[in-house]
Each structure stands twice: as C-alpha cells, then as structure tokens.
Amino acid sequence: MAKQHGGKILAERLALHGVTRVFSVPGESFLAALDGLHDANIPNIVCRQEGGAAMMADAHGKMTGQPGVVFVTRGPGATNASAGLHIAMHDATPLVCFVGQVPLKHRDRGVFQEVDYRAFFGPLVKWVAEVERTDRLAEYIDRAFAVAQSGRPGPVVLALPEDILSAMAEPPKMRPGSLAMLGAAPDTIHAFATCLNDAKHPLIICGGSQWSDTARQQAEALAARTGAPIAVTFRRQDYIDNDHPHYAGDFGVGMNPALAKRLGASDCILLLGAELNDITTADFTLLDPAQTPTLLQVHPEAEAIGKVYPATHAVSAIPGAILQDLLEAVDPVAGDRGAASARTEYEGWQRPQETPGTVQMEWVISWLRDNVAPETIITNGAGNYAAFLHRYHRFRRYGTQVAPTSGSMGYGLPAAISAKLQNPQSPVICLAGDGCLQMTLQELSTARQHGADITVIVANNGRYGTIRMHQEKTYPGRVSGTDLYNPDYATLAKAYGGTGHTITTNSEFPDAYKMTLDGGLHIIELKLDPRMLATTKSL
Incomplete structure (x- = not known):
C-alpha cells in the first residue's frame, strides 16, 4: 500500500x-x-x-x-x-x-x-x-x-x-473502536422509583451536556406521571418544552426567587445530568450539604456524583440510558405534587417588569417569545442583556438554545454561525450585548464567506452591563473601566454585505425582525437607555 x-x-x-x-x-x-x-x-x-x-x-x-x-x-x-x-x-x-x-x-x-x-x-x-x-x-x-x-x-x-x-507512513489498518455504554441495574431503578413514589414534594432537574429530544420527551412524561415540577439548570432551557404544564423555570443566574425557595423545600430531588453547583444553588445557600434531602443523581462521570451534596442513590450514566426504565417503574400519581403552583410561579415571573427607555429588553424578548417560529435557534454570550432572554423567552424545541454555561463573552456570534451551518433551514438569532459582540465581531466576515445567514440583535447600552451593575451596587457613583465606544452597527452591517436596522422605539422592532426572515446577514441594533441597569439587579 x-x-x-x-x-x-x-x-x-x-x-x-x-x-x-x-x-x-x-x-x-x-x-x-x-x-x-x-x-x-x-x-x-x-x-x-x-x-x-x-x-x-x-x-x-x-x-x-x-x-x-x-x-x-x-x-x-x-x-x-x-x-x-x-x-x-x-x-x-x-x-x-x-x-x-x-x-x-x-x-x-x-x-x-x-x-x-x-x-x-x-x-x-x-x-x-x-x-x-x-x-x-x-x-x-x-x-x-x-x-x-x-x-x-x-x-x-x-x-x-x-x-x-x-x-510519510503507511495508512493505518486499525478501525476506530466503540464507546462504552453506561446504564443502571434494575435494583437501582427500583430504588429511584421508590423514592419518587414516597416523596411529597419531588422536583426534577435536567442539565449536563448529554441530552436529546428523546430524553426531553421521556423527562416530560416522567414529570407528568409523578406530578412533579420539572426545571433545568443554567442555559439548558431548551431541554424541556417551556410550554409544558410541569415546566417550572431554570436554576440560573438571577433565578426566580419562588423556584429557588422550592429547591430548598423539596424532599426528593432527581438530578438528570444536572449538578448542584454554585449557580444551581445560589452559591450553595439554597441547600445545606449537612441536611440534604433525598437526592437521586444520574451523571455520566462517577467522580461528579455526590461532589458537594451526598446522593441517596446514584448511577453513572447519561439520562437517556435510564429514563425509559424509570418511567415504567414509577407509580402514576393522580393528584398534583407541586407542578401546578410551580407553573403559576413561572408564568408570574415571566410577566414583564418595565425598565426605562423607549426600547425595552423585556418588550423585545417577550415579542420574540410570542412570535418567532419554534425552530428558531438563539445563541448568546454573557452580559446583562442575557438575563432578559433567560427570564422572558420560551424555548419550545430541543436544540434551540446554544449558550456558554461558563459565562464567556463573545460566544454568541461564532455559535450562531456554527448553528446556521449545521441547521441551514432554521432561523438563527445571535443575541449579544455591545461589549459581548465586539469580542468576536470579526467573525461577521466568516458568516458572509460561508453563507451563514444570521440575525444579530445587539443590545447597545454603551457599557459592560453586568460589571457596571455590580459596580453601581458595590461602589455607587464611582464609574471606572465600564464605558464603551460603539461603531454604527447599521453601517457595519452594510460593510459586510448585510442589512442594518437601528431601533429607537419598541414599535420599530417587529418590522425589522420580519425583514430578516428573507435571508442574508442582518444586524438589529437596540438603542437602550443606560438607566436600565438600575432596575435589573434581580435579573
């Protein structure tokens, strides 16, 4: 050879x-x-x-x-x-x-x-x-x-x-090997089911990276069968249909205080790939490791199980490997075990809280929630703007949220390009702050070269919003290092062969967004009132 x-x-x-x-x-x-x-x-x-x-x-x-x-x-x-x-x-x-x-x-x-x-x-x-x-x-x-x-x-x-x-070398003759498949023994499934059956206030939390649409359907069915609320971890909101009657929200940065309280009041928590880390538990304040409730943990890495909070029963596996067996093992519950009230709390949390200015992030995200196609993929990086997405949007299909749980700025634009190349028939929105976008702004050229027709929505408040928010809280009136200069985004879009839209009132946004559905590169700049930060600390 x-x-x-x-x-x-x-x-x-x-x-x-x-x-x-x-x-x-x-x-x-x-x-x-x-x-x-x-x-x-x-x-x-x-x-x-x-x-x-x-x-x-x-x-x-x-x-x-x-x-x-x-x-x-x-x-x-x-x-x-x-x-x-x-x-x-x-x-x-x-x-x-x-x-x-x-x-x-x-x-x-x-x-x-x-x-x-x-x-x-x-x-x-x-x-x-x-x-x-x-x-x-x-x-x-x-x-x-x-x-x-x-x-x-x-x-x-x-x-x-x-x-x-x-x-130079001879081509290899070996073939790639297969990966080991992990699962749970029947007695472990039985132990999980018994705990869920006996619980008065169960809670299901989905997270991790190994998920699928099949796992979504099985997890939703498990919530319905057990009467339990079901929630997700930070930036995994597309793991469950947010319109599902048992969906209760996300344990992320700026989580719903009612959902946070529910975590501490649960007597049985099923973790499906999720981890009880600093974000999920608000810096480990929502649960006391010394008084952990019944904890059922499914995680692919054995070393991650019981890392901070001791598990009552655990299995090293991806959620999809055990969900169907667990679904068949639990007893159906005729009554409600917290799902209805958790859903009411979630919907109450989604009612827009007005912020200053003629363009308001809560209005824009609520409009997207109610009007974009369910297959629309939304990517984002990190910043104050993202809190509005987490709170007010609803992800209805698996695979429509692509965001860094690491909190990395600059991620949204590269992720949107990758998402469009992988899903050419789906609308793709990159939601970014002005500081976030400018970290990877040059990839607009990559989008145009490879035909990734995406829509970039820029939340422009002229500052590094999250840092400014903390700065105003910790050192009020002493601004340092958080102001930004911005380009003319509409003109920038044209420079890259795209179309720019400058939004100065809420009413201008719907028509601008509808124009993006015909293809091409679009940048929609939201001219935000800098005072918005003063009223978004809870986000």
Whole structure:
C-alpha cells in the first residue's frame, strides 16, 4: 500500500469518525493537514481568530453531541483558542483541537512560537498529547475522539509537530473502536422509583451536556406521571418544552426567587445530568450539604456524583440510558405534587417588569417569545442583556438554545454561525450585548464567506452591563473601566454585505425582525437607555 503523509492520514481518519465540518485559522505549522483536507469531503470553515474558531467547534459539539473539530497554529494560535477550550471544558462539550507544533527535531530549543502544550493545556482540557510518530497518528486521533466523548465529555488537544505531520507512513489498518455504554441495574431503578413514589414534594432537574429530544420527551412524561415540577439548570432551557404544564423555570443566574425557595423545600430531588453547583444553588445557600434531602443523581462521570451534596442513590450514566426504565417503574400519581403552583410561579415571573427607555429588553424578548417560529435557534454570550432572554423567552424545541454555561463573552456570534451551518433551514438569532459582540465581531466576515445567514440583535447600552451593575451596587457613583465606544452597527452591517436596522422605539422592532426572515446577514441594533441597569439587579 502506498505511503501517505500525516496530513492525509489525519483527514481520512476524521472522515472515519464521521466529521462533517472543521473550523480553522490556517497556519504554516499544519500545511500538511490543510493539504489532506483538500482531498477530503470535509468542509473547512476558515475563521478570523482562533478563539472564534474554537467557539464554533464548541457550538457544533453542543448541537450534535459529536466532537467539534478545530485546527489552530502554534504559539499565539493555540493560546487564542484556549478561550473556546475553556468553554468546552466547563460546559462538558466534546471537542478535539489539533494544534500545529514546531518540528520535533527542534523541540526544547525555544524556537519560533514553541510552547509546551502538555504544560499549557494540562489543567484546561481533559487530555493533551503530542504525536511523535507518524505511524501512530491514527492511534492518537482515535483516543482523542474517545476521551472527548467518554464519561463527562470535554475538549482534547493533540499537538502535531510539523515534521511528523509531513512525514510519510503507511495508512493505518486499525478501525476506530466503540464507546462504552453506561446504564443502571434494575435494583437501582427500583430504588429511584421508590423514592419518587414516597416523596411529597419531588422536583426534577435536567442539565449536563448529554441530552436529546428523546430524553426531553421521556423527562416530560416522567414529570407528568409523578406530578412533579420539572426545571433545568443554567442555559439548558431548551431541554424541556417551556410550554409544558410541569415546566417550572431554570436554576440560573438571577433565578426566580419562588423556584429557588422550592429547591430548598423539596424532599426528593432527581438530578438528570444536572449538578448542584454554585449557580444551581445560589452559591450553595439554597441547600445545606449537612441536611440534604433525598437526592437521586444520574451523571455520566462517577467522580461528579455526590461532589458537594451526598446522593441517596446514584448511577453513572447519561439520562437517556435510564429514563425509559424509570418511567415504567414509577407509580402514576393522580393528584398534583407541586407542578401546578410551580407553573403559576413561572408564568408570574415571566410577566414583564418595565425598565426605562423607549426600547425595552423585556418588550423585545417577550415579542420574540410570542412570535418567532419554534425552530428558531438563539445563541448568546454573557452580559446583562442575557438575563432578559433567560427570564422572558420560551424555548419550545430541543436544540434551540446554544449558550456558554461558563459565562464567556463573545460566544454568541461564532455559535450562531456554527448553528446556521449545521441547521441551514432554521432561523438563527445571535443575541449579544455591545461589549459581548465586539469580542468576536470579526467573525461577521466568516458568516458572509460561508453563507451563514444570521440575525444579530445587539443590545447597545454603551457599557459592560453586568460589571457596571455590580459596580453601581458595590461602589455607587464611582464609574471606572465600564464605558464603551460603539461603531454604527447599521453601517457595519452594510460593510459586510448585510442589512442594518437601528431601533429607537419598541414599535420599530417587529418590522425589522420580519425583514430578516428573507435571508442574508442582518444586524438589529437596540438603542437602550443606560438607566436600565438600575432596575435589573434581580435579573
């Protein structure tokens, strides 16, 4: 069999793993990989900065459950990408990052852009390795994909020395292995069911990264069968149809105080992939670890079970592996066990609280909630604006919310591009603050180059809103480092071959949004009153 260079071996291995798209910023350190991709039927989405490329790969992993793949060059390329890798690690997203490396023959000489990637990425990702033999390249790739998807998913980094990647070797004969499937024994299912049957105030919480539309349907059926309220963790709101009569809201930043109180009053909590972390429990104040109620925990990583709050019964598995069995094992409940009142509290929380100005975020988000198609995908990064989305929108289909639980700014635009490429028939909205958007603004060029027709809604209040909110609370009247200068977003949209819309009153927004449904790139700038922050502290 004719020998191939490492880049060709790599590209063919990606195809065997079912990779349908990669994201990259090109570099001379991995020219052989680019050459391999030239002949592979795998589109290469060329981005403008490595952080944006890694965020696109993370969004791809979130949407598909398969590892997103990103290629970056050595030195500054790799360090730029670390922002997206941190998101993937925090959010438990499967991702494989290939980093070009200095030639192996020059390693440890401090040559141009040399970095010790094992040391740099070690605390940041699930696994990092450097390939030192071309004939073992396939072995490392297979392991990278396995580690990225096993247990609690996460990012993996493979450093590829330039000379190893360009060297020749025989194509590998080994095939990729399969992943281990985790499940629960019948006695564990019985123990879970008994606890749910005996509970007076049960609560179901869905979270984590390994979810599906089937899991959504099964979890909703379980809530209906047990009479329990069902909620989600931070930025996992699309895991349950928000119109479902048992849906009670999200345990996120600025959660509904009534839902927070309900967590502490529950006598049995079923965690389906979710974790009782600082966000879920409001800095561990809503539940006392020394007085934990009956806790039923389903999580793919055994080490995460009982991390802070001791589990009564637990299973190391993804929720979808046990939900059907649990659904069949629990007794149907004729009466209500808190779902109706929890739903009333949720709907009350969604009644808009008026903020200052002629353009109001609560009005805009409520209009989107009541008017956009249910398949509309909404992405966002981090900022004060996002609290309005969490509180007032309703996600009705799984896969329509793509956002970082790590709280990373700049995520919304790259994620929207990735979402549109993956779901070309669905409308895609990037909701961003002016500070958030400007961190990855250059990826508008990527959107246009690759035909990602997205709508960007910019909440422009001229400041880093979340930080300003805390600043006004902690050091009132002492503004420092939070004001922003903004471009003319309507003109900017035109510069990228798109259409710009400047909104100065609520009534102008519906017509502007409807124009975006005909395709193309659109930026809708919301001119917000800076005083809005003073009334959104509870968000």
